[in-house]
Amino acid sequence: MTKPNSPTAAMVELSREHQLHLFEVMHRIRAFENSGARALAQGLLSGTLHLSVGQEAVAAGVCDTLRTDDYVASTHRGHGHCLAKGADPRRMMAELFGAEDGYCRGRSGSMHIADSAVGILGANGIVGGGFGMATGAALSAQVRGTDQVSVVFFGEGAAGEGALHEALNLGALWRLPIVFVCENNGYAELSPISEVLATSRVADLAAPFGIPADTYDGNDVEIVVQQTLAALARARRGDGPSLLEFETYRQSGHFEGDGQRYRTKAERAAWAERDPLLMMRRRLGALGVTAGELDSIEAVAQTEMAGAVEWSAGRRPASEASLTEDVYADAGSNHG
Numbered sequence: 001m002t003k004p005n006s007p008t009a010a011m012v013e014l015s016r017e018h019q020l021h022l023f024e025v026m027h028r029i030r031a032f033e034n035s036g037a038r039a040l041a042q043g044l045l046s047g048t049l050h051l052s053v054g055q056e057a058v059a060a061g062v063c064d065t066l067r068t069d070d071y072v073a074s075t076h077r078g079h080g081h082c083l084a085k086g087a088d089p090r091r092m093m094a095e096l097f098g099a100e101d102g103y104c105r106g107r108s109g110s111m112h113i114a115d116s117a118v119g120i121l122g123a124n125g126i127v128g129g130g131f132g133m134a135t136g137a138a139l140s141a142q143v144r145g146t147d148q149v150s151v152v153f154f155g156e157g158a159a160g161e162g163a164l165h166e167a168l169n170l171g172a173l174w175r176l177p178i179v180f181v182c183e184n185n186g187y188a189e190l191s192p193i194s195e196v197l198a199t200s201r202v203a204d205l206a207a208p209f210g211i212p213a214d215t216y217d218g219n220d221v222e223i224v225v226q227q228t229l230a231a232l233a234r235a236r237r238g239d240g241p242s243l244l245e246f247e248t249y250r251q252s253g254h255f256e257g258d259g260q261r262y263r264t265k266a267e268r269a270a271w272a273e274r275d276p277l278l279m280m281r282r283r284l285g286a287l288g289v290t291a292g293e294l295d296s297i298e299a300v301a302q303t304e305m306a307g308a309v310e311w312s313a314g315r316r317p318a319s320e321a322s323l324t325e326d327v328y329a330d331a332g333s334n335h336g
């Protein structure tokens with residue numbers, strides 16, 4: 001998959017081709033997750049999945065602006081971040097299937113997918129676990145004198161974690177090339193933001209550190225691209241961190257199987273109208289792209305991800321005998 005018009009400056013006009021590319025990336029994310037969810041419902045996978053259906057514009061828009069050697073620290077809801085940053089969907093799907101060909105040889109499931117070849121530091125089962133890793137990666141880029149940037153995705157539920165405030169402090173103090181990207185989907189597990197955070201705006205939390213921050217529409221992929229470009233330019237110039245809060249909505253449950261009794265049908269229906277894929281479809285339609293062209297992009301994405309499922313289902317499962325491989329124990333040192 002090529003990346004047309006890889007942008008390098010802030011506030012560029014996105015070409016029609018570029019917008020079509022973003023539409024394709026968002027559809028690939030949705031198709032991957034829907035395919036995984038179907039496989040789970042069919043009993044082909046164990047455990048559960050945390051889907052990001054409805055949030056694709058943030059992953060696609062942010063990662064679109066990044067270079068392969070930039071870093072991304074993801075979350076427990078990280079399929080979109082990993083795919084958009086360049087992970088291989090077959091190896092991702094194989095990991096969900098617990099197969100040896102998966103990213104972690106089938107031992108982790110979706111919450112620990114990492115790919116250092118494309119700068120993915122890892123999805124993370126620990127809420128707020130990415131802050132320290134991304135800060136460290138940004139420090140490493142600064143020490144090595146490269147212009148790489150480190151991006152950390154987090155949910156508004158992670159904004160109450162001390163690790164965010166430590167990372168904001170060090171990022172500002174050392175002017176690190178890091179961008180904090182909050183995907184504010186309104187709920188932390190089953191709790192609305194009003195019950196878990198003392199402010200309604202995560203962006204407010206950056207003010208004491210002198211870090212520029214604002215809140216934007218996270219379902220409009222073009223806005224996500226433009227704002228990330230500005231934050232990246234600042235980081236690459238050596239001017240330090242930014243915090244971008246993107247408001248979005250998780251259309252799926254917190255996990256597959258979540259009864260979702262904590263929110264109303266009316267709320268879900270209103271956000272479904274603002275589905276980022278639908279919004280992009282309308283925009284491209286207004287630019288003269290035909291419904292047939294858009295449908296075929298969607299169909300190609302679905303075929304690709306159905307292929308990833310088929311491939312993964314045929315892979316060898318991780319063997320029980322291999323489970324203790326790569327587990328380290330410090331047996332030699334004297335802790336007395």
Ligand SMILES: Cc1ncc(C[n+]2csc(CCOP(=O)(O)OP(=O)(O)O)c2C)c(N)n1
Pocket residue numbers: 076077125126127128154155156157158159185187188189254
């Ligand atoms: C340190 C830690 N505390 C609690 C949990 C349990 N947990 C898993 S997801 C989640 C909510 C996270 O909410 P948010 O950061 O807003 O992300 P979202 O699920 O909305 O994408 C919690 C509390 C965890 N995995 N790690």
